[in-house]
Amino acid sequence: MxxxxxxxxxxxxxxxxxxxxxxxxxxxxxxxxxxxxxxxxxxxxxxxxxxxxxxxxxxxxxxxxxxxxxxxxxxxxxxxxxxxHCSYGDHHGHHHHFICTECGATREISLCPMDFFKEQLPGCVIEDHRFEILGKCEICAKR
The missing domain is CATH 1.10.10.10 (Winged helix-like DNA-binding domain superfamily/Winged helix DNA-binding domain)
Known part of the structure; x- marks a missing residue:
């Protein structure tokens, strides 16, 4: 196992x-x-x-x-x-996902857009965030 x-x-x-x-x-x-x-x-x-x-x-x-x-x-x-959990037990670090809306397949995205948003929200305290890109993977897109 x-x-x-x-x-x-x-x-x-x-x-x-x-x-x-x-x-x-x-x-x-x-x-x-x-x-x-x-x-x-x-x-x-x-x-x-x-x-x-x-x-x-x-x-x-x-x-x-x-x-x-x-x-x-x-x-x-x-x-x-x-x-x-894709990073359970690992130290992949902070990341987000692309999720296929057809088959549910996922891919890790290491870039985090929060740096951009932090600049847009001066004085705010961001406690958490979630960022997902939804679409069709290359296999489902070909169908």
Whole structure:
């Protein structure tokens, strides 16, 4: 199992959440997909393995993972999408994303536009920001 995934599982345990196979498999799915996916995609992928698992169980776990900063969340077309935190356990530094609106694939963008905005907002204290570029990746653009 990947070190990033093991580190994420260790956080679950440290925070008092049971290391159930469902939780492990949800995180593993997000890690392997390496793109933004909907809760329904996670549910559909795992429901054959866990026949009694409810959609609410998936969503609740995704919420818990978000609270622990194990996953990233964005909104595309009015729906929450989730992905394994791309810099979890690494020191990629501050970065942003290009997100494909068709397939959810992401690419890191190292340039941050906040320096420009800080100049535009003298005296303001910026507490947080999020910058995403949305469009179609080269594969989806060719379709």
């Amino acid at each position: 990947n070190t990033k995934l093991n580190d994420a599982l260790a956080v679950l345990k440290k925070e008092g959440l049971k290391l159930t196979t469902k939780r492990k498999d949800i995180l593993a799915y997000l890690f392997e997909e390496n793109r933004y996916v909907s809760a329904k995609e996670v549910y559909d992928s795992l429901s054959a393995t866990y026949t009694g698992m409810s959609y609410d169980t998936v969503y609740r776990n995704l919420h818990d993972f978000e609270q622990l900063s194990l996953i990233e969340v964005t909104e595309l077309d009015g729906e929450k999408k989730f992905r394994f």
